[in-house]
Amino acid sequence: DIQMxxxxxxxxxxxxxxxxxTCRASQSVSSWLAWYQQKPGKAxxxxxxxxxxxxxxxxxxxxxxxxxxEFTLTISSLQPDDFVTYYCQQYNSYPWTFGQGTKVExx
Amino acid sequence: EVKLLESGGGLVQPGRSLxxxxxxxxxxxxxxxxxxxxxxxxxxLEWVSGISGSGSDTYYADSVKGRFTISRDNSKNTLYLKMNxxxxxxxxxxxxxxxxxxxxxxxxxxxxxxxxxxTRVTVSS
Numbered sequence: 001d002i003q004m005x006x007x008x009x010x011x012x013x014x015x016x017x018x019x020x021x022t023c024r025a026s027q028s029v030s031s032w033l034a035w036y037q038q039k040p041g042k043a044x045x046x047x048x049x050x051x052x053x054x055x056x057x058x059x060x061x062x063x064x065x066x067x068x069x070e071f072t073l074t075i076s077s078l079q080p081d082d083f084v085t086y087y088c089q090q091y092n093s094y095p096w097t098f099g100q101g102t103k104v105e106x107x
Numbered sequence: 108e109v110k111l112l113e114s115g116g117g118l119v120q121p122g123r124s125l126x127x128x129x130x131x132x133x134x135x136x137x138x139x140x141x142x143x144x145x146x147x148x149x150x151x152l153e154w155v156s157g158i159s160g161s162g163s164d165t166y167y168a169d170s171v172k173g174r175f176t177i178s179r180d181n182s183k184n185t186l187y188l189k190m191n192x193x194x195x196x197x198x199x200x201x202x203x204x205x206x207x208x209x210x211x212x213x214x215x216x217x218x219x220x221x222x223x224x225x226t227r228v229t230v231s232s
Binding site: 032034036038042043044045046049050055087089091092093094095096097098099100101 | 142144153157168202207216217218221223225
């Protein structure tokens with residue numbers, strides 16, 4: 001199985017900050033990587049697919065980059081609604097695997 | 108509008124069975140692979156099982172293989188997860204999700220573009 005490791009596990013930031021979350025795969029997943037946002041008590045929501053493609057309706061302050069084994073999710077200017085948890089997921093091979101999550105909290 | 112609505116969760120004793128359902132609407136159900144993902148209390152996301160649009164191909168996480176069975180009824184636009192021999196570690200919120208069409212015919216590998224709201228399963232005596 002491909003292991004996905006996110007860092008940091010928790011990120012403290014302020015409204016307006018630029019933040020970056022990293023996701024590393026234990027082996028290459030090419031560009032087959034997605035990012036999801038999850039609010040407390042809610043289902044995950046697709047934000048980014050194929051490493052850098054923005055899902056329709058997702059604000060442009062979110063962006064993704066990377067390929068192979070290292071990927072990043074960047075939020076260019078944190079908004080109050082963004083202080084939630086983010087997960088990366090590889091879909092290069094079975095089984096699908098997720099990172100452990102990164103919680104973005106208010107500093 | 109795509110909608111996925113799970114049901115069937117609840118409190119069940121260890122060793123017993125439960126069947127989850129996911130009613131889909133807003134898209135051509137039979138054209139899309141579907142999947143179940145779970146989240147234990149306070150934990151991250153864990154993929155559980157997936158099924159092709161026709162239902163002919165199924166996939167399972169090692170943690171549930173041999174105990175859980177995924178199926179679908181395309182005439183009813185409904186996805187199922189039959190869970191047998193339940194254990195305390197199966198306690199979680201179970202989400203169904205739609206898988207975007209894969210670029211390769213031989214696989215259902217792709218990202219999950221729509222998710223249901225989840226149904227809670229608690230395994231306890």
